[in-house]
Amino acid sequence: MGKGSCYCGKVSFTYEGEPLNKKYSNSSTQAICHCTDCQKISGSAYSTNIIVSSKNFSVQGTPKKYSAKADSGRTVT
Secondary structure, rough: OEEEEEEOOOOOOEOOOOOOOOOOOOOOOOOEOOOOHHHHHHHHOEEEEEEOOOHHEEEEOOOOOOOOOOOOOEEEE
């Protein structure tokens, strides 16, 4: 089981199971991102991420919605 939370602990998450298997030839169960948004969020030169099934993912608390334009010009929510 994986788990995490925001710094204050008001919002947390848990997940069970392995990352999703590849469904398409260009998809992955892991991602490393170097965009400036991920650098700011992670406090590092990049962020590391895994893709898990929504049925095995649970959020406790009420996260706020935040949207911004990414370096690509797309909206990230």
